[in-house]
Amino acid sequence: MAKIFIVAPDAPMEEAEQLKSRRTLSSGGIRLGVLDNSKSNADHLLNLIIDGVKKEFKVDSVVIKRKPASSRPATDQILDELAKEADLVVSAMAD
Amino acid sequence: MSSLATMLKAPGALHEVDDDPEAVFEFLCSKGWSDGLPVIPPTPDRVERMLSFCDRDFDKPVVKIPPRFGAATPIRVAANAVMAGCKPEYFPLVLLALEALAEEPYNLYGTQATTHPCTPMLIFNGPIAKEVGINAGHNAMGNYFRANASIGRAVRLALVNIGAAIPGTGDMATAGTPAKFSFCVAENEAASPWEPLHVELGFPKESSTVTVIAAEGPHNINDHESITAEGILTMVAGTMTITGSNNAYYAGQPCVAFGPEHAQTVAGDGMSKADVKQWLFERATLPMSRFSKEGIERRFRRKLPEQYATAPLDAPVRMVTKPEDLIVIVTGGAGKHSAYVPTFGNTRSVTRALKRADGELVKSIQELKRG
Known part of the structure; x- marks a missing residue:
């Protein structure tokens, strides 16, 4: 059968930017960040995760931030605060 | 290029x-x-x-x-x-x-x-x-x-x-x-x-x-009987008030798409678009008691505490948070129908x-x- 060309209607995923800085854990323990998406049961799930992390690792501090609405991105302020106050961030949703 | x-x-x-x-x-x-x-x-x-x-x-x-x-x-x-x-x-x-x-x-x-x-x-x-x-x-x-x-x-x-x-x-x-x-x-x-x-x-x-x-998707508003603005808007408000709508919880902008005949009847009683929006803002409400007990506790009281933390069960739940949020258009042909279009809410x-x-x-x- 004869062949034809068609134009691709899709778009490739752009390559993610490389991390601009390396995260190194402080010698004491983890500064754990938690981003709650504000769904009804997200806080319960995240508290279970916090308890689990604490059992496995030394945790110096926990900072919890909550999005005002689950269906909107976290604000720059929330992300900046998490970047400043946490070594790693757990983000999860539950409903 | x-x-x-x-x-x-x-x-x-x-x-x-x-x-x-x-x-x-x-x-x-x-x-x-x-x-x-x-x-x-x-x-x-x-x-x-x-x-x-x-x-x-x-x-x-x-x-x-x-x-x-x-x-x-x-x-x-x-x-x-x-x-x-x-x-x-x-x-x-x-x-x-x-x-x-x-x-x-x-x-x-x-x-x-x-x-x-x-x-x-x-x-x-x-x-x-x-x-x-x-x-x-x-x-x-x-x-x-x-x-x-x-x-x-x-x-x-x-x-x-x-x-x-x-x-x-x-x-x-x-x-x-x-x-x-x-x-x-x-x-x-x-x-x-x-x-x-x-x-x-x-x-x-x-x-x-x-x-x-x-x-x-749109929901039809069938009203062949009403011949006044109040009558038609009463039917519109009734169609707008549903418990499963995101517009009951978020500041979304739902749309009322009037059929031309309904629009002419409403406008014929002297109502502007702003009047329509104000009328529906005030009356497109459900008492909070129409929602489930869990919904009242987990949604209204916990997530919207400023409005509902201590509100009585007959407190009105509005489908738009302010009159101007309601989008009103006229579309369609002849007939005694209009449509209500709920939205995602957080948009x-x-x-x-x-x-x-x-x-x-x-x-x-x-x-x-x-x-």
């Missing part, structure tokens, strides 16, 4: 398939580039013809579409418009709608990825809607009319193919809505007793605009006017024809 042929030499820009419509359709479906219905094969010649009404650089992204944040270049959008069955003169309106959807207040990421069954409702106003044949009369929200069907379809295909709103991964809608195939109307300005939507929003009457709403409508590259309003779609 490079020629289209040069641009199509980019890796991945073209695919070779059997010269057979069914084979092309099978191929596109196998790649996930589909809404499930047959399409026109987007050959380079057809894409070039579609771009004959495009005054942009063909390979420069107009917007990026989440959740993949795929770059919506005119070439890629044109391929989707060909697939959808658009005429080339529809193409600027497809791009215009995508630009409106990408504005932050619309919340395209949230509306693409949500479990809620929302989809863009495209409302066109102004002379170009009539020029290209977007139906505002009988069955305006339904089938049959090529412009309504294919413009809305092209936008949805772009959201799927470029943005990766793929059911189950990028589009998590629990059950979705048939409106996801296409939801595109024009306002019936000639039959409306009120100023059209774009004029109400401050655009010149001679401008041509699209207003995008993150909409559910704002966006209206954009069609402009040339030099920023001037487009008065006729022919101004955008190349060459």
Whole structure:
């Protein structure tokens, strides 16, 4: 059968930017960040995760931030605060 | 500027398939580039013809579409418009709608990825809607009319193919809505007793605009009996007040699309659009007790404490948080019906006017024809 060309209607995923800085854990323990998406049961799930992390690792501090609405991105302020106050961030949703 | 042929030499820009419509359709479906219905094969010649009404650089992204944040270049959008069955003169309106959807207040990421069954409702106003044949009369929200069907379809295909709103991964809608195939109307300005939507929003009457709403499918409002504004609006308010609506919880902008006959009756009693919005704001309410006990506790009291933490069970739950949030249009043909269109809630409508590259309003779609 004869062949034809068609134009691709899709778009490739752009390559993610490389991390601009390396995260190194402080010698004491983890500064754990938690981003709650504000769904009804997200806080319960995240508290279970916090308890689990604490059992496995030394945790110096926990900072919890909550999005005002689950269906909107976290604000720059929330992300900046998490970047400043946490070594790693757990983000999860539950409903 | 490079020629289209040069641009199509980019890796991945073209695919070779059997010269057979069914084979092309099978191929596109196998790649996930589909809404499930047959399409026109987007050959380079057809894409070039579609771009004959495009005054942009063909390979420069107009917007990026989440959740993949795929770059919506005119070439890629044109391929989707060909697939959808658009005429080339529809193409600027497809791009215009995508630009409106990408504005932050619309919340395209949230509306693409949500479990809620929302989809863009495209409302066109102004002379170009009539020029290209977007139906505002009988069955305006339904089938049959090529412009309504294919413009809305092209936008949805772009959201799927470029943005990766793929059911189950990028589009998590629990059950979705048939409106996801296409939801595109024009306002019936000639039959409306009120100023059209774009004029109400401050655009010149001679401008041509699209207003995008993150909409559910429409719900009919049948009222053959009422002969007063109060009667018709009572029926509208009754249709608006439903417990399962996101508009009961969020500051969304639902839409009442009056049929021309209902609109004439309401306006005939001296009510302006603002009066209608105020009336419905005050009366489209449900007592909180109509919601489940769990909903009252977990949604209203816990998540909206400023309004409901200690509110009595008969406290009114409003379907719009302020009167001006209600969008009112007139569309459709003869008959005693109107429609209510609930929304995603956490979204704002966006209206954009069609402009040339030099920023001037487009008065006729022919101004955008190349060459």
